[in-house]
Amino acid sequence: MTALRRITPAERRARLARRHLLAPSARARTPEQVAEALIGLHATDPATVFLAAAARMHAPTVPAIEAALYDEPVPALARIRCMRRTMFVTPAGLAPTLRAATSRSAHRNRGDVVRRLRDAVGWDEARYAAAEQQALTALAEHGALTSAGLAAAVPALRQQIVTYPGKPYESRQRVCAHVIGVLAEEGRIRRARPAGSWTSAQFRWTLARPLPHLPAADSMTALARHYLAAYGPATAADLKWWTGWSLTNTRKAIAATGAEAVELDEGTGYLLPDDNHTPAPTKPWVALLPGLDSTPMGWRHRDWYLDGAHTKALFDRNGNIGPTIWADGRIVGAWAQHTDGHINHTLLTDPGQEARTAIEAETARLAAFLGGTRVTPAYRTPLERHLATTA
Template sequence: MTALPGVTAAQRRTRLARRHLLTAATRVTSAQEVAHALTGLHATDPATVFLAAAARMRTPTVAAIDAALYDTGPGAEPELARVRCMRRTLFVVPAALAPTVWHATAKSSDPHRADATAKLRDALGWDERRRAAVERALLDALAARGEASAAELAADVPDLGEQFVVSPEKPYASRQRAASPVLGLLAAEGRVRRARPVGSWTSGQFRWAPARPQPPLPAAEARTELARRYLAAFGPVTVDDLKWWTGWTLTATRAALAATAAQAVELAEGTGHVLPEDVDPLPAAAPEAALLPGLDPTAMGWRHRDWYLDPAYTPELFDRNGNIGPTVWWGGRVIGAWSQGPDGHVRHHLLADPGREARTAVEDAIGRLTAFLDGTRVTPCYRTPLERRLSGGGPESGTRGTLRNRNRRAARGS
């Protein structure tokens, strides 16, 4: 039996740093190029899109990223599109790729419709006929306005203003308007799209606009293309990585992977896969630093992460639901976390001492991030233990030492 070509963890980190634009030489000029390189940017937290793009652009500005997300020409939609796709999660993808990711993951909207229907029925007593009538009225109102906030739509369609309690038996119970599940459902089905937010670039309250119908595309063909793009950006990957990232069934994952004619390679985790033209290793490069936001597509790109993230760091860097917070990177590896204090100052903590060169590079990356933020304070949607302590000015909000060293000093009373 012929041995499979091997790809080491170090080679994978080299690929990660270059293909995910985490080096000075690979930075690009636009948010569209960033989204293309990574297939898409996680968009559950609106700030993630801006921070993920900025980390990979040569001269990032909020205005440039905002324009790519929301500016439209005559009869055209923005260059980037927000789509509920992989794992029923919001991503920002290149507009030209939106039909592919939508059709590749279209079945993910079926549970969303069931969830929204059940919520409206149980909370407000809506049957299918009433929900369908409200949807039609909403779409008519949106077509007349062109763009509208949920509050404006509720003024046109009073049923959308009906309120109900979400999770009434839980300590985090909250009130919600009917507009929220109805708009969420229509967005998941590609019938409306999120337009420019009501507030700043960190706001999650969007205006809404009609969406163009997705052109027809066979689901199997769309899955193959999405798998090919994922392999190009994230390869080598395991079957488990691709299944987790897309949310597909194992059968659909294997079929899409086979259709790409992927080449099997040997990884520390077992068998991985790369595109046929992507077997040869890349030349090693000097390590560089990067500060990435919570839910960044690089940090959330693989199911198996030991080759770029020490498992011992997981409790500090992830919340209980598996969402990663803001991270500090060096040479394609996670080495710490960052956050902003009450005054907006960027604080960070390194979970291992990477040496003087790395520490200097991290300080430079903090300078780039600070310039981009320009006084804006960002709080991640999903708070992680270390990020919370950094934002509150806890003992980890420094630039030197590891947790272990700090604990030792504390034990000595120093």
């Protein structure tokens, strides 16, 4: 029996430098190139999209990223709910594949919302469909509306319901939020330019061009191929966690790509057939990545780039990572924007004098991109909170 080729953590980190555009020589010109390299940028926190793109671009600007997100008639980047029902910004051309590969729950979500509104306010399916059509008509008439604007235009959407009554997280919400959620998940509406700055989550909503319906199995194979090209070598557990698929579907998708098995510290990993070569080395590099960045959130097994002793400080209780500092493929520290605007950072391990000097330069580059903008991550971690308030 032929032994599997072993790929060391050092080789995986060398791949990361180029594949994820982290080495200065590998940086991109456009935000579209960044999204394509990573498949998608985590977008639950609007600021993450801008900071993740800026970290990987030669000369990032807010207007350039905004143009890719919002230019009409069809933005170059699409903001959709896909992997693990999490919001991502992805190349518009890839959006149909991602939706088909990951949105098997969309129909179930519609049914859940209809049942919730039936139980809360007595709506039946006909009442729900009428309100939904009124929302689409209002968007067609106005072009783009915030959630509040849509509720103002459609009286039925102003009705409020109590969600999760009796629970610690009980809340009162407008029906509008639920109708918008279903329409967005089904790809019938999309987020347009926000009402505030680039850090704002108060998005306007507008009608979306229908996405083509692609076969789920073929789309899952395509997504597995994209993932292995960007994040490989990776284990089946990595891909299962990243997509939210079942283990059976994950294994089927990997097999359909023709991926070759390799030996990793974590066990059996997979590479695409044309990707089984040793990467060329890069010059030493550092990067300051935002909270929820796609790189640290790209694998279930993280020992090859993260010291497990630092997990508690860098992640919140729900597994969301905060802003991190990288040196040559490993997380070596964390950063945060202080309440007075300057960037604080701390090192969890000493990367050496050359890297420390580069971190100072990269901190200055980030500060220049931010200008006077104040950014607070949507998900606060222990170390980020400490750095944000410590002089």
